[in-house]
Amino acid sequence: MDPEHILCVLALSASSKIYGDGNAVQRILKFMQSIDLSEPLQKKFCFPPVKECISQDIDHILETQSALAVDLGGTNLRVAIVSMKGKVVKKYVQLNPKTFEERIELILTMCKQAMADAVHLNCRILGVGVSTGGRVNPQDGIVLHSTKLINEWSSVDIRTPLSSALHLPVWVDNDGNCAALAERKFGHGKGMENFVTIITGTGPFPLDRGADCAKFQKSELEFKFNKKALERPYTSKHSWGKTYGEHKRHLEFSHEQYRELQQYAKEVGIFFTASGMDELGKSVVAKTAIPKGTELTLDMLTVKVAEPKGVAPEDIFQLVGKKVTIDIDEDESVTEDAVDNYGKKAKA
Structure with missing residues (x-):
């Protein structure tokens, strides 16, 4: 049998052991056609070690295990292909529709486009994660009560229509919880037993929340505390420095950071103010x-x-x-x- 026939037989007889998305043939053909048949195969490709609990079909091993991330904000609807290491491979952004039917339809359209692109990006989509504002029942994948910015989004079952149409498992949770989970897995919370994630709003600055002004308070530590207080050891498990002064400076915005905030507020068209907690502020x-x-x-x-x-x-x-x-x-x-x-x- 000549090499071309070998390729066809291998491709047509292969199937995914994880889910049948109809793209296994294209994946295997793409790989097999890249092999130089005049050379021993072991010189061109070496299968990496794979845990026994993971399928070892060829398309699974060669591709990047990934997921679809869906983020529903007050203004935009975002979908992204994200690798298991937290890398955003490709993202898609559209304005969030005003009605439930249009929103679900757009989510499905964007997800299907991402799944089609994932084949060419060598990404295996294993599931979908949905982040949305409002109170969410993550066990059932239902939005109980939405924020005012997302219309027709209360008592909504998101999991069922997405899972049925995409043939993938779907997880749904509040956007704040999703942010905390992401920080725990890939960000500043990685390796930490306890940490706090603060969510301040959606969109550029608090504009999407209807705010007209952002107000801060500024403190000058050298004026507020004496030298002895700032230099004393601070060994609490919550400390951000060896001394109380280092700890407080870590928590206080610098003058340069306030200027950056002021400039950003100017760019997005919102008033920025900062009142002093003491005279020197x-x-x-x-x-x-x-x-x-x-x-x-x-x-x-x-x-x-x-x-x-x-x-x-x-x-x-x-x-x-x-x-x-x-x-x-x-x-x-x-x-x-x-x-x-x-x-x-x-x-x-």
Whole structure:
């Protein structure tokens, strides 16, 4: 029998021992056709060790064990092919429909497209995981009560229609629980006995939750605690450092991180504020760049979290009508020595 006939017989007689998705023939043909038949096969391919409890059919061994991840957010519906190591192989994004029927139909369409693409990506889809907002009964795969952002999504059985159409096992859980499970398996919680995952909202910043402003509090540890308190050993199992100061600094955003948050808030169109927990946590800063010699007006100034060296917020009105003696960049603290005759009343 010539090599081509051998390939056909092997391909047509093979079948998946895990599930019959109709793609076993294409998988085996793809592999067999890549073999140089003029060379001994053992020089081209060596089967990796496989646990006895796992099927050893050829398409299972050659492919990456993967799953479909479905994420239902207030704005977007996402589907991804994810490997067993947590790598996102390919992802798909569509706007989340407003009705139950359209949503289920779109989920199935996206999942079927992902399964078709998985064949060409050498990924074996073993199941589907669904993450959704609201209260979920994971044992039965039912959304009990949805968030306000997802319409027609209460008392909904997600598992049955997906499992029936895709012929795969389906798991459903709350998005917060899914995030925690992902962190436990692949992220910062890996190898840790206890950890906490905090979910702040969906979409870009809290916009999808209808918020107009994000507010933080800023503390200056060197002002709030004395040196002895910051340097004392802190050996609690919950400590993030060897000393109490290291522990507190780990939990406190730095000035640079606050600037990053401020810039991001500006990009997504939401107000960002941060009030000081102590005097050094806030300062008068320039709302825009102020050239040397400019007479200050109130609309040039604002109060923000800044380096603790500027004019105190309660003294902002004393700056109005004074001239600056140096160039002041946008978001830079306005210091007393940068203002001519600071502390003296401006001429009417």
